[in-house]
Amino acid sequence: MTDITLVLARYIGIYFVVAGIAVVARRDTIGQFVQRYREDNVLTFIAGVLALWFGLVVLALHWQWDDALAAAITFIGLLAAIKGTVLLVFGGKATVLARPFDENLHVAAVWGVVIALIGTFLVWASFAA
Numbered sequence: 523m524t525d526i527t528l529v530l531a532r533y534i535g536i537y538f539v540v541a542g543i544a545v546v547a548r549r550d551t552i553g554q555f556v557q558r559y560r561e562d563n564v565l566t567f568i569a570g571v572l573a574l575w576f577g578l579v580v581l582a583l584h585w586q587w588d589d590a591l592a593a594a595i596t597f598i599g600l601l602a603a604i605k606g607t608v609l610l611v612f613g614g615k616a617t618v619l620a621r622p623f624d625e626n627l628h629v630a631a632v633w634g635v636v637i638a639l640i641g642t643f644l645v646w647a648s649f650a651a
Contacts, residue, residue, distance in 0.1 A: 523651050526584050531648035534580075534598055538641025545634030552630040560617040566609055574606025591647045606640045 545552060559565055580599025586592040608616045 523589060523592065524646045526585065527586060527595055528648045528651055529578060530584055530595045531591055531630075534595065535641045535644030535648060536648075537578070538637050540641075542634045542636070542638025542641060545637065549627045549630045549634065553627060554620050556617070560614050564567065565612050566613050566617060567592025569604045570609030570613075572606070573602050574610060577606055591644070591651065594644065 559569070577599050580595065581603060584592070584595055593628060619638055
């Protein structure tokens with residue numbers, strides 16, 4: 523396992539833990555956020571730029587499939603790059619996938635828990651290695 527795998531796992535993991543907890547703690551505002559996100563083309567474009575940038579940086583630094591942790595980091599980078607590309611190309615039309623979050627706050631809470639658990643695994647695996 524390389525040092526970059528451990529650094530990225532810690533960075534992404536901590537971000538996922540904080541973001542997941544924030545979604546659960548503030549799920550009442552998630553519906554409003556998703557609705558505005560869908561309606562505001564500038565916000566969607568900026569999110570696409572950031573997601574693409576993040577994904578490409580991860581992929582440029584880390585294209586490794588050697589073990590579970592390395593594969594998870596590469597896969598997260600790949601998903602981010604795909605998400606960024608889709609948001610840039612299709613804009614608000616692509617945000618139809620987020621509709622369950624503004625229609626049912628329980629879906630947002632479950633997603634927040636899932637993200638926090640993935641983050642916890644990444645942080646734990648990076649320090650246990």
